[in-house]
Amino acid sequence: MKFETLSLHGGQTVDETKSRGVPLYRTSAYLFDSAQHAQDLFSLKVLGNIYTRLGNPTQDVLEQRLALLEGGKASLALASGTNAVFYTMINICDGGDEIVASSGLYGGTYTMFDAILPQFGIKTRFADINDPESFRKKITDKTRVLYIESVGNPALDVADIEAFAKIADEYEIPLVVDSTFSSPYLLKPLEWGANIVIHSLTKWIGGHGTALGGIVVDGGTFDWSREKFSLYNRPDKGYHDLRFGHDLGELNSLAFILRMRTVPLRNLGGCISPDNSWMFLQGLETLALRMERHSRNALAVAEFLSGHERVDWVRYPGLKGDSQYEKAQRYLPRGAGGMVVFGIKGGREAGQKFIEALSLFSHVANVGDAKSLAIHPASTTHSQLSSDALDSAGIGEELVRLSIGIENIDDILEDLKNALAMS
Ligand SMILES: *Cc1c(COP(=O)(O)O)cnc(C)c1O
Numbered sequence: 001m002k003f004e005t006l007s008l009h010g011g012q013t014v015d016e017t018k019s020r021g022v023p024l025y026r027t028s029a030y031l032f033d034s035a036q037h038a039q040d041l042f043s044l045k046v047l048g049n050i051y052t053r054l055g056n057p058t059q060d061v062l063e064q065r066l067a068l069l070e071g072g073k074a075s076l077a078l079a080s081g082t083n084a085v086f087y088t089m090i091n092i093c094d095g096g097d098e099i100v101a102s103s104g105l106y107g108g109t110y111t112m113f114d115a116i117l118p119q120f121g122i123k124t125r126f127a128d129i130n131d132p133e134s135f136r137k138k139i140t141d142k143t144r145v146l147y148i149e150s151v152g153n154p155a156l157d158v159a160d161i162e163a164f165a166k167i168a169d170e171y172e173i174p175l176v177v178d179s180t181f182s183s184p185y186l187l188k189p190l191e192w193g194a195n196i197v198i199h200s201l202t203k204w205i206g207g208h209g210t211a212l213g214g215i216v217v218d219g220g221t222f223d224w225s226r227e228k229f230s231l232y233n234r235p236d237k238g239y240h241d242l243r244f245g246h247d248l249g250e251l252n253s254l255a256f257i258l259r260m261r262t263v264p265l266r267n268l269g270g271c272i273s274p275d276n277s278w279m280f281l282q283g284l285e286t287l288a289l290r291m292e293r294h295s296r297n298a299l300a301v302a303e304f305l306s307g308h309e310r311v312d313w314v315r316y317p318g319l320k321g322d323s324q325y326e327k328a329q330r331y332l333p334r335g336a337g338g339m340v341v342f343g344i345k346g347g348r349e350a351g352q353k354f355i356e357a358l359s360l361f362s363h364v365a366n367v368g369d370a371k372s373l374a375i376h377p378a379s380t381t382h383s384q385l386s387s388d389a390l391d392s393a394g395i396g397e398e399l400v401r402l403s404i405g406i407e408n409i410d411d412i413l414e415d416l417k418n419a420l421a422m423s
Pocket of ligand 1: 109
């Protein structure tokens with residue numbers, strides 16, 4: 001089935017209630033058939049429901065649907081995108097291991113890698129997303145993963161995923177792609193050779209700014225039994241001394257997701273609520289329609305801004321002449337997404353005035369809502385970063401970030417025009 005069809009039907013088996021909508025299972029726990037059944041569930045001999053921290057039937061439909069939409073083997077939904085990034089990294093890296101990552105990351109992810117993961121003995125070396133070879137230079141014998149965003153936040157650099165996948169493959173390490181800004185409708189990183197895809201469901205997949213969630217999709221293609229992946233080779237104290245890279249038999253290709261569910265999720269507890277899983281299934285049903293409109297409106301906004309006298313520069317990967325245009329044509333042929341950033345003349349002060357003068361756009365920290373949103377990253381979402389880190393992430397004082405919604409384009413442009421006149 002094609003994308004639009006899968007986003008409505010994928011992963012749902014209609015049950016005995018004949019409920020057409022995916023039922024919302026609000027329960028914490030599930031009855032065991034027998035003592036033996038309970039024992040088999042706990043030892044992974046059979047897969048099934050135990051407790052909602054580990055999984056829930058509503059969540060299961062969401063996980064199957066996203067795996068189908070990304071072309072992956074399995075997935076795990078979590079409490080937030082941030083949580084999805086964290087569990088992915090601690091499900092790959094042991095203490096002493098290293099990450100090589102883009103320096104232009106989502107602010108929270110950058111801080112996690114730079115300031116929190118070192119607590120676990122995991123070090124990150126940052127490299128330039130526009131130069132895949134700069135990643136190669138940062139790889140050492142301790143590197144266990146390459147980490148990039150498909151379209152970076154907020155500089156909107158488009159990753160040459162195929163080039164990164166080749167490098168990862170050469171060094172026998174996985175490529176992890178946070179694909180939040182493109183959504184599976186615009187881009188499927190696994191098709192370009194990535195091994196794992198992460199989404200903040202909070203953004204375009206939910207699509208309405210009403211729930212927090214994240215998901216990790218595993219392509220099932222990476223061989224975790226390689227000796228340097230210590231978490232998959234030694235008997236796991238976190239799960240009955242199982243060696244996840246060796247002891248799973250037929251479930252071997254699911255080693256990564258099974259370990260994430262049974263070790264980090266089970267013991268650290270960042271589960272998604274059944275209600276939020278249900279919200280994200282609602283969002284997915286219209287993802288294709290919304291991404292088309294987001295992309296069309298964003299292109300019109302970029303074209304409008306690039307001709308405006310109060311605007312210094314515009315960055316939209318789908319805009320002809322943009323430095324990312326060639327890569328966008330290759331990786332994002334269905335549309336370059338809903339984000340537009342631009343530099344306003346007059347720097348920080350003009351940027352803040354502009355944002356206050358908007359009336360249709362909402363001034364919020366979120367992106368990916370059906371409604372248009374605006375923010376000034378240097379003083380808000382990325383204010384944790386040093387001025388050097390801001391520079392290498394491409395975030396100047398003059399940068400304004402717009403998340404273009406699906407309103408009528410005339411109303412969007414009118415609001416921008418008025419606010420620019422007042423900035
Ligand atoms: C929002 C976002 C995250 C974090 O997701 P939350 O759901 O807010 O925790 C991670 N990566 C990117 C690219 C994001 O936009």
